[in-house]
Amino acid sequence: MKNKLLHAIFDNIKTILYALIIAIVIRSLFFQPFYIPSSSMEPTLLVGDRIFVSKYSYGYSKHSFPFSPPFSNERFFTKDPKRGDLVVFKTPSDNRTDYIKRLIGLPGDTIQFKNGEIFLNNKKIKREKIKNESIIRCGSQNLNTVSFIETLPNGVSYNAVYSTKGTLKNSDEYKVPNDSFFLMGDNRDCSKDSRFLSSVGYVNKINLVGKASIIFFSNDTNINSILKIWNLNKSLRLDRFFKTL
Numbered sequence: 001m002k003n004k005l006l007h008a009i010f011d012n013i014k015t016i017l018y019a020l021i022i023a024i025v026i027r028s029l030f031f032q033p034f035y036i037p038s039s040s041m042e043p044t045l046l047v048g049d050r051i052f053v054s055k056y057s058y059g060y061s062k063h064s065f066p067f068s069p070p071f072s073n074e075r076f077f078t079k080d081p082k083r084g085d086l087v088v089f090k091t092p093s094d095n096r097t098d099y100i101k102r103l104i105g106l107p108g109d110t111i112q113f114k115n116g117e118i119f120l121n122n123k124k125i126k127r128e129k130i131k132n133e134s135i136i137r138c139g140s141q142n143l144n145t146v147s148f149i150e151t152l153p154n155g156v157s158y159n160a161v162y163s164t165k166g167t168l169k170n171s172d173e174y175k176v177p178n179d180s181f182f183l184m185g186d187n188r189d190c191s192k193d194s195r196f197l198s199s200v201g202y203v204n205k206i207n208l209v210g211k212a213s214i215i216f217f218s219n220d221t222n223i224n225s226i227l228k229i230w231n232l233n234k235s236l237r238l239d240r241f242f243k244t245l
Contacts, residue, residue, distance in 0.1 A: 028065045029055055032210065034088060034098065039137040040185035040192070041100060043147075043159055044086070047137065049240065050217040051100075053088045057081070057211035063090045064209065075205055084156025086212035086245050087183060089203050099200070100212060101193050102158065105174070105182030113171040116162065118150070126151045127160075136161050138190035145189075163189035171195065179205045215243045 036049040045051070055064050059078035062068045068090065081087060081103050091097045105111045110121055118125040131147035145161035162168060167189050174194070176182045180202040185191025193200050218240035 024066065027055075029060070031055065031213075033216070034100070034212075036100070039139065040187050040190055041086075041102075042136050042187045042190075043161065044102075044186045044245070045100065045212075045215075046218065046220075046237070046240070048219045048221045048235075048237070049215050051212050051245070052214050052216055053210040054213045055210040057085075057213075058205075058208045061206045061208070063095070063207060068095060073206060075208075078205070081181065081208065081211070082156070083152045083154050084158060087181070087203075088209040088212060089183070090207045090209060091200055092203060092207060093199055093201075095207065098209065099183075099193075101183035101185050101191070103181055103183050104152070105176045105194070107176055107178050107180060109176045109182065110173050111176070111182050112173040113168060116166055116169050120153065123153075125153075130159070133164060134161065136187055136190070138187065143187075143190060145187075158186060160186045160188055165189075174202075177202055181205070181208075212245045214245060215240050217241060 031052045032055055034051050034053055036045045036047055036051065039047055056077075057079060058081055059075045061075045062071055062073070083103055083106065085103045086100060087103050088098055088100045091099055104118070105120065110119075112119045117127070127148040127150040129146060129148055134145055134147055136143050136145045143161075144164040146164055147159060147161050149157055150160050151157045174182060182194040183200075183203055184193045184195065194202055218237040219235040220237060221235070
């Protein structure tokens with residue numbers, strides 16, 4: 001009886017270990033789920049969205065693995081990200097916190113805001129106003145914003161919003177270093193990103209985690225917590241389920 005019990009315990013432990021190994025491999029090499037906790041990427045990504053990030057899109061580094069083990073400062077099977085990609089990365093300030101932003105500037109690019117518009121390599125990024133005023137979340141507050149469709153030089157278009165108060169008017173010129181990238185939130189006046197050199201700044205290629213690929217689940221946490229299953233139907237955003245990014 002004792003031997004049978006020990007054998008059963010050993011089999012259960014072995015099954016759990018195998019499951020953990022498989023989960024770590026999938027999470028590290030293929031896809032990892034992420035939760036969107038802030039409004040910095042609205043209206044593209046909303047608080048309460050849950051997304052899958054493809055880990056193989058840009059190759060692999062120590063940040064591809066749980067707890068970022070310090071085995072190397074190189075990337076392997078590297079693939080270059082493209083302008084307009086929604087990139088998950090570890091913030092350079094602590095190499096621990098995951099952020100998601102849109103890639104605007106590549107190595108060697110210059111970026112500057114002039115009179116509220118973005119200039120990339122001294123050429124104004126094309127944009128078209130689609131809404132004179134809309135309400136966008138910013139933490140616990142709401143922002144009155146103007147919405148634009150911006151189009152990058154490679155043809156990638158996206159919706160970006162700017163506060164009607166015009167807080168983002170002019171900036172110094174940013175020069176993106178080698179092997180680094182310049183990323184910004186689509187909610188331009190409610191995003192800590194590469195414009196803030198002391199806290200985020202330029203993101204080195206080592207810090208790239210992966211590319212956001214799909215929203216697989218979404219619920220409005222202002223209406224209902226996901227833990228209150230009996231009330232979940234009031235907050236589900238069914239139109240966002242399995243939406244590609």
